[in-house]
Amino acid sequence: MARNKRAIPEINAGSMADIAFLLLIFYLVTTTMDTDKGINRKLPPIDELTEEPPPIKERNIFTVLVNSNDQLLVEDEYLEISELRAKAMEFIDNNGDGSCTYCKGYGISSSSDNPVKAVISLQNDRGTSYGMYVKVQNELVAAYEDLREIYAENEYGRSYRSMDPEEDEEIIKEVKNAYQQKISEAEPLNIGG
Amino acid sequence: MAVIKKKKDKALPAVNTSALPDIVFMLLFFFMVATVMREVDLKVSVNKPQATEIQKLERKSLVTYIYAGSPRQKYQDKFGKTPRIQLNDAFASLDDVQPFVIQERETKTEEERPMMTMSIKADKTVKMGLISDIKLELRKAQAYKINYSSNPAKDAQALYTADY
Numbered sequence: 001m002a003r004n005k006r007a008i009p010e011i012n013a014g015s016m017a018d019i020a021f022l023l024l025i026f027y028l029v030t031t032t033m034d035t036d037k038g039i040n041r042k043l044p045p046i047d048e049l050t051e052e053p054p055p056i057k058e059r060n061i062f063t064v065l066v067n068s069n070d071q072l073l074v075e076d077e078y079l080e081i082s083e084l085r086a087k088a089m090e091f092i093d094n095n096g097d098g099s100c101t102y103c104k105g106y107g108i109s110s111s112s113d114n115p116v117k118a119v120i121s122l123q124n125d126r127g128t129s130y131g132m133y134v135k136v137q138n139e140l141v142a143a144y145e146d147l148r149e150i151y152a153e154n155e156y157g158r159s160y161r162s163m164d165p166e167e168d169e170e171i172i173k174e175v176k177n178a179y180q181q182k183i184s185e186a187e188p189l190n191i192g193g
Numbered sequence: 194m195a196v197i198k199k200k201k202d203k204a205l206p207a208v209n210t211s212a213l214p215d216i217v218f219m220l221l222f223f224f225m226v227a228t229v230m231r232e233v234d235l236k237v238s239v240n241k242p243q244a245t246e247i248q249k250l251e252r253k254s255l256v257t258y259i260y261a262g263s264p265r266q267k268y269q270d271k272f273g274k275t276p277r278i279q280l281n282d283a284f285a286s287l288d289d290v291q292p293f294v295i296q297e298r299e300t301k302t303e304e305e306r307p308m309m310t311m312s313i314k315a316d317k318t319v320k321m322g323l324i325s326d327i328k329l330e331l332r333k334a335q336a337y338k339i340n341y342s343s344n345p346a347k348d349a350q351a352l353y354t355a356d357y
Contacts, residue, residue, distance in 0.1 A: 006203060006204055006205075007204075008205055009204070009205055009206070009207045009208075010207075011208060011210075012207060012208060012210040014210065015210050015213040015217070018213065018217045019217060022217050022220065022221050025221065026221070036249070036250040036253070036256065036312060036340075036342060037247040037248065037249055037250065037342070037343065037344070037345060038244070038247055038248070038250065038312060038340040038341050038342040038343050039244055039246060039247055039248070039340065039341045039343060040248050040310075040338070040339075040340050041339050041340070041341065042337055042338060042339070043328060043331060043332050043336075043337045043338075043339055044332070044337075045332065045335070045337065046332050046333060080353070081353055082353035124321050125321065126320060126321055126322030126325065127320055127321070127322065128320065128321040129317060129318055129319070129320060129321070130242065130261075130315050130316065130317050130318070130319040130320070130321060130324055131242040131317025131318065133321050133324070134242040134244055134317070134341050134343055135242065135244070137244075137341065138244040138245060138246050138343075141246040142245060142246045145246055187325075188321055188322065188325045190322070
């Protein structure tokens with residue numbers, strides 16, 4: 001009886017909320033939520049050996065030039081940025097020698113042999129704006145991604161972009177292999193810098 | 194009766210918690226002042242370009258940032274408006290890029306080093322001359338994995354207009 005009467009009173013939990021809010025605010029402030037995003041690229045190593053690069057046929061090179069006024073010259077033609085993606089896709093998917101079984105290109109004799117041989121060559125001026133450069137890069141990457149999308153849709157009946165990197169590793173590898181990104185960058189010019 | 198009353202007096206009074214909010218706020222202020230946010234103090238203004246084909250940068254600890262852009266308003270008296278490079282918390286010159294990359298690489302473990310990514314956070318108005326110079330320095334420092342930091346484009350069509 002006596003023990004019951006002397007029971008410790010309940011601890012006031014009214015401030016629990018304060019503590020919780022405190023923690024919440026603290027974590028809200030410290031965690032940086034913005035995951036960084038961007039276009040991944042790989043730089044070529046600097047060659048110490050001045051070895052002649054293997055000759056590439058003119059028809060297998062898709063030249064993209066960007067001048068200091070952010071204008072595009074693609075395959076010696078003036079082009080708007082909105083047309084670049086379609087033009088690049090046409091070039092990669094051309095299938096001039098007929099060795100690419102999944103390509104949908106027109107097989108034009110002046111365009112690329114097959115996606116493996118097709119190389120996109122990008123050259124910009126030192127005066128080109130970074131914004132334009134990223135836009136061009138974006139369009140060229142998008143061209144490859146769109147082709148992969150079409151390929152995956154035809155071969156597997158699935159969307160390439162929505163594949164899971166771990167679950168569909170094999171398929172992604174296969175699709176990537178069908179259209180390998182080949183974007184080569186030349187040293188920038190300095191005309192209108 | 195008297196006996197019962199005596200026992201009631203001996204019961205512990207409720208703990209006074211009226212000072213708890215004060216303690217809590219004290220803690221809050223302490224942390225607010227003491228925590229060092231690893232977010233660097235941007236000295237250059239960076240208005241990132243927009244793109245659609247972007248990938249997330251996994252593992253933030255392996256990402257090193259290089260900022261490029263015009264100095265912010267309050268630094269313009271001293272440094273002018275020409276785009277500059279910022280490494281960590283200070284303005285830097287091109288020659289500082291290589292040592293910076295090497296120093297950053299030292300902080301990573303052996304197996305992490307090949308996975309190191311250099312994220313270039315540059316303003317979209319910066320001329321490619323500066324970016325190319327940075328890229329050349331990175332190549333010299335053997336940091337080949339790079340990322341052009343950009344914001345996801347809300348509308349892909351908007352990318353095609355001159356005013357990006």
